[in-house]
Amino acid sequence: xxxxxxxxxxxxxxxxxxxTRGAAxxxxxxxxxxxxxxxxxxAAVDEGAKVGGKVDVLNWTFYIDKKSKKDFPKQTGIxxxxxxxxxxxxxxFAKYQEQFANDDHIGFDIVTPTTWMAARLIExxxxxxxxxxxxxxxxxxxxxxxxxxxxxxxxxxxxxxTGYTGIxxxxxxxxxxxxxxxxxxDPKFEGRVGWLLEMRDSMTLALLSTGMTREEIAAGxxxxxxxxxxDRLEKAAQGGQIRRFTGNSYVSDLLSGDFALNVxxxxxVAQLTLEEPNLRFVVPDExxxxxxxxxxxxxxxxxxxxxxxxxxxxxxxxxNAARVAGYTSYISPVADIEDELAAIDPDAAENTIxxxxxxxxxxxxxxxxxDPDDEExxxxxxxxxxxx
Amino acid sequence: xxxxxxxxxxxxxxxxxxxxxxGIIWLILFFLVPVAILLRASLSSQPERFVxxxxxxxxxxxxxxxxxxRFGPQFQDAMRNALIAAVVVAVIIAAVVVLRRxxxxxxxxxxxxIGALVAGFFGAYIITSTVDGWGDHFQRSFLYAGIATLLxxxxxxxxxxxxxxxxxxxxxxxxxxxxxxxxxxxxxxxIAWKTILFDNGPVVDILxxxxxxxxxxxxLATPGAVIGGLAYNFLPFMVLPIYVSLEKIDVNLVDxxxxxxxxxxxxxxxxxxxxSLPGIFAGTLLTFIPASGDFINxxxxxxxxxxxxxxxxxxQFLVQLDYPTAAALSFVxxxxxxxxxxxxxxxxxxxxxxx
Numbered sequence: 001x002x003x004x005x006x007x008x009x010x011x012x013x014x015x016x017x018x019x020t021r022g023a024a025x026x027x028x029x030x031x032x033x034x035x036x037x038x039x040x041x042x043a044a045v046d047e048g049a050k051v052g053g054k055v056d057v058l059n060w061t062f063y064i065d066k067k068s069k070k071d072f073p074k075q076t077g078i079x080x081x082x083x084x085x086x087x088x089x090x091x092x093f094a095k096y097q098e099q100f101a102n103d104d105h106i107g108f109d110i111v112t113p114t115t116w117m118a119a120r121l122i123e124x125x126x127x128x129x130x131x132x133x134x135x136x137x138x139x140x141x142x143x144x145x146x147x148x149x150x151x152x153x154x155x156x157x158x159x160x161x162t163g164y165t166g167i168x169x170x171x172x173x174x175x176x177x178x179x180x181x182x183x184x185x186d187p188k189f190e191g192r193v194g195w196l197l198e199m200r201d202s203m204t205l206a207l208l209s210t211g212m213t214r215e216e217i218a219a220g221x222x223x224x225x226x227x228x229x230x231d232r233l234e235k236a237a238q239g240g241q242i243r244r245f246t247g248n249s250y251v252s253d254l255l256s257g258d259f260a261l262n263v264x265x266x267x268x269v270a271q272l273t274l275e276e277p278n279l280r281f282v283v284p285d286e287x288x289x290x291x292x293x294x295x296x297x298x299x300x301x302x303x304x305x306x307x308x309x310x311x312x313x314x315x316x317x318x319x320n321a322a323r324v325a326g327y328t329s330y331i332s333p334v335a336d337i338e339d340e341l342a343a344i345d346p347d348a349a350e351n352t353i354x355x356x357x358x359x360x361x362x363x364x365x366x367x368x369x370x371d372p373d374d375e376e377x378x379x380x381x382x383x384x385x386x387x388x
Numbered sequence: 389x390x391x392x393x394x395x396x397x398x399x400x401x402x403x404x405x406x407x408x409x410x411g412i413i414w415l416i417l418f419f420l421v422p423v424a425i426l427l428r429a430s431l432s433s434q435p436e437r438f439v440x441x442x443x444x445x446x447x448x449x450x451x452x453x454x455x456x457x458r459f460g461p462q463f464q465d466a467m468r469n470a471l472i473a474a475v476v477v478a479v480i481i482a483a484v485v486v487l488r489r490x491x492x493x494x495x496x497x498x499x500x501x502i503g504a505l506v507a508g509f510f511g512a513y514i515i516t517s518t519v520d521g522w523g524d525h526f527q528r529s530f531l532y533a534g535i536a537t538l539l540x541x542x543x544x545x546x547x548x549x550x551x552x553x554x555x556x557x558x559x560x561x562x563x564x565x566x567x568x569x570x571x572x573x574x575x576x577x578x579i580a581w582k583t584i585l586f587d588n589g590p591v592v593d594i595l596x597x598x599x600x601x602x603x604x605x606x607x608l609a610t611p612g613a614v615i616g617g618l619a620y621n622f623l624p625f626m627v628l629p630i631y632v633s634l635e636k637i638d639v640n641l642v643d644x645x646x647x648x649x650x651x652x653x654x655x656x657x658x659x660x661x662x663x664s665l666p667g668i669f670a671g672t673l674l675t676f677i678p679a680s681g682d683f684i685n686x687x688x689x690x691x692x693x694x695x696x697x698x699x700x701x702x703x704q705f706l707v708q709l710d711y712p713t714a715a716a717l718s719f720v721x722x723x724x725x726x727x728x729x730x731x732x733x734x735x736x737x738x739x740x741x742x743x
Contacts, residue, residue: 090707097709098441120438191606192587237692243609244691257588258608376437383703387686387695 050077055307057082058092058108060294063161065327068320076310083108088247089117100126100299109302110311112160115150116200118295119369122156127297129155134309137316142335145293149369157295158312159333161267161325164290164356164364165201166283168254168264168272178261181209181284185232190241194253194262195233197245199382200367202263204289206233214287214365221368223377234385245386254279266290267330270353281353283360290364293333329354430715440711451716459700459717460526466516473512477505506735522611526724529697532611533680536618537626540675541668543619544626548667549660551627552634566627574621578688581617582608585689609691617685622678626671633667634660672732677725697721 061084073080086092092113096106100121113121121127132138132155141159151157169178173192184193184205195202206229207217216225236242243259251268253259255276269281283290298308314320315334322340325332326348332341342349349355370378430451432443456464481501484491491497517527551562569577585591585607595601607613637660645655683698697717704714 090709093438094706094709097438101439101441124438191604191609240691240693242692252582256583256586258586372437379708383708385692387690387692387699 050075051306051310052077053304053307054079054081055110055304055311056108057110057112057311058086059084059112059160060086063112063294063328065323068315068324071320072311072314075314076307078307078310086112089114093117093120100124103301105301106299108299109304109308110296110298112294112296114198115148115157115293115295116367116369118157118297119150121297122151126300127156128300128302130158130296130298130312131305131309134305135312135316137313140316140318140321140334142333145291145333148293149366150295157297158316159293159295160315161328161330162291162293162333163266163330164283164288165196165204165263165265165292166281166288167205167261168250168269168279168281169261170254170257170259170276170278171280172278173257173260178280178282179285181205181286183261183284184263185209185236185241187241189260191243192258192260193236193242194250194259195242195245196250196263196265197247197386199378200292201265201289202233202245203229203378203382204287204365204367205263205284206230208284208286214363217287217365218368221370223374223381226378230381230385237385237387266353266356267328270329270348270351273351273353274347283356283363285363287363287365288360289367291331291366325354426715426718429711430719432712434710434712438709440709443711448712451712452720455713455716456526456720458713459697460524460720462517462520462524463526463530465520466513466527469516470509470513474505474509477508481505502735525695525697525700526721528611528694529680529721530724532615532618532686532694532696533676533682535615536622536679537672537676539615539619540623540626540671544623544671545630545664545668548627548630548634552631552637553639563628563631566624570624574684577621578617578684581613581620581689585613608689609694611690611694613689614686614694614696617689618679618682621682621685622675625674625678629670629674630664630667633664633670637663669733673729677729680725681721 055078057080059082063084064082069080069082072078092111099106101124111121111127118127138158145159145162147154148157167178167181167184169183171177174183174189183189184195203226204217207221207226208214210228210232212221212225212229233242237245244253246253246262248265248268250259250262250264251272254262254264254272264281266281269279272279273281296312302308315324318334318337319340321332321334322337322344325334325337326341326345329348329351331354338349338355341354352360428445429440429443431448432445432451433448434440434443436442481504484501491501517531520527522528522531547566551559551566555562583589587606587608592601592605592607595607596603596605601607641659641663642655645659646652650658680696681698681701683696683702686694686696686699701714701717701721704710704717708714
């Protein structure tokens with residue numbers, strides 16, 4: 001999902017520290033009612049069922065809590081090598097493409113790119129179907145994530161975290177609540193608007209701003225359909241309305257006030273709002289982009305079916321899933337974890353960014369998969385506008 | 389015995405090659421081979437997107453023209469006008485020289501004429517580009533790198549001068565201070581600029597209150613910030629060579645000029661400046677060349693309208709995975725810089741460097 005998923009440079013706090021601080025500030029909000037959550041499904045795996053072996057996982061930074069990293073090997077007897085060096089989908093692809101193409105093992109069993117990149121890996125045959133026959137907790141996947149556009153058969157990917165894209169703003173800088181994508185083009189905010197480098201996030205909002213409806217977008221977008229949106233975005237970029245296109249680094253621009261408002265990812269802002277009451281996050285009236293997801297894929301050269309299945313099972317256990325979601329502030333792909341999360345962090349469980357209302361969910365639209373020729377034109381045009 | 393006598397001079401003859409070999413092997417491995425691979429990529433076609441290891445070598449020269457047309461259409465116009473202007477000036481000079489032969493033999497007149505040629509070329513380039521609003525990546529790269537280089541000379545020369553001639557016992561300390569910021573990485577230093585210049589920060593506040601910047605004015609995300617960042621990041625590469633060339637100057641020469649009734653300014657112009665030209669020359673190369681290919685400053689301190697050719701190359705290599713275009717762009721940049729450096733070397737005269 002992100003271009004550079006660096007820790008927030010401004011404050012230097014990790015996701016976890018953000019949350020613990022927020023939780024402490026909230027004091028002892030009554031957590032008791034939530035402690036009655038169901039017993040963890042993971043408990044079903046007894047000592048004798050340890051899997052053993054090794055598993056190598058590549059993921060984004062600050063995307064897993066410390067406890068899971070220690071607990072997973074203990075529970076399963078699997079030696080875990082967990083690397084956090086995935087920081088950009090395109091750079092990841094550029095780095096491993098040659099090994100993938102030559103059928104050389106890239107050193108990881110599981111990689112966790114964003115959905116559109118996963119779709120490309122599937123298309124090119126670089127990943128293999130998941131060992132679902134060995135996985136017990138598959139049923140915990142949220143219903144709306146089954147058979148998604150990026151993986152129509154649902155065989156190849158299992159979501160790690162999901163989120164959605166809207167507008168983050170600093171109420172002090174904007175002087176008013178933000179409700180519409182038109183606000184991104186308001187001359188009042190000239191030079192203080194940020195957009196995302198991630199084409200699909202920005203383009204969804206740009207398309208909505210040119211009058212395309214969510215239904216039309218979901219049904220498929222051609223390069224011709226997108227022309228007005230590209231033109232509008234280009235005009236805003238050339239005319240100085242847009243200050244910068246960024247990855248995760250928008251967080252520091254937002255905190256320093258260089259951005260009054262920007263296109264943003266839900267999880268980052270969910271953390272920030274705990275610290276900065278002036279920061280808000282909204283899915284505009286016209287709509288927002290979601291759910292997107294970072295999804296786990298099993299590379300085609302991996303032979304560790306059992307270990308991969310154990311990894312999936314572990315993180316599709318509601319208790320473990322709640323712990324990870326509590327740490328990342330993104331939305332867990334595992335269904336019904338509110339109670340478990342509330343037990344860990346009551347504040348997070350009340351956060352409407354983590355648990356959006358139905359009318360917000362209704363406004364989300366997934367950016368459709370693009371025809372390969374069109375995708376090239378989209379990428380090139382977008383690079384032209386962002387200044388690449 | 390005779391054989392041994394024969395081999396001794398032979399061994400001597402090969403010794404230089406032995407000493408050169410680490411350098412040569414290094415150059416072959418890490419410069420020539422990559423350049424050859426890049427050249428091959430720049431002349432290939434890539435049948436399938438996202439699969440850059442499957443390049444078909446086809447002598448595809450159109451990659452170069454396509455790359456230049458996409459990212460430097462206005463740059464080409466500006467270059468064309470500059471060349472036309474240069475040719476016109478050259479013809480006029482030729483006519484003047486033919487009419488009054490004596491002129492060419494007076495050093496001063498010759499300098500003036502060459503100056504007119506250079507001024508005609510750059511004047512036409514800058515005027516055309518300004519009319520176009522510095523609209524494309526190539527134009528911007530050379531403009532930003534050029535201004536940053538001039539800034540580096542303006543800031544670096546006096547600095548080097550003071551360290552070399554007035555530094556006294558503190559010479560090493562002062563030189564150390566020039567270098568110390570560069571113990572931190574390039575990236576961190578550039579990000580630090582963001583923290584200093586941010587919109588609600590003290591620097592912008594002060595500039596706004598004294599009226600240099602308008603109320604809604606800002607420093608970040610402007611060409612000024614990019615140029616400033618470039619100048620800052622490459623300053624030591626200007627200061628150190630100038631310092632070395634100034635350091636070598638025999639102070640007695642300046643004293644001699646003063647004894648012969650030359651004013652301090654004239655002594656500087658006639659003695660110090662010419663002797664320090666090799667330093668300026670080396671510093672300019674070390675600053676201008678990397679600055680025109682830089683992408684970090686434009687990415688962090690600039691906006692979409694200030695991106696440079698380095699940003700495009702980076703994007704083509706790492707995001708679009710279009711290796712032929714990226715390689716062609718790199719070669720076009722390399723070729724332009726090589727030509728510029730050759731002309732520059734000719735104009736400034738490198739006898740001091742080579743001889």
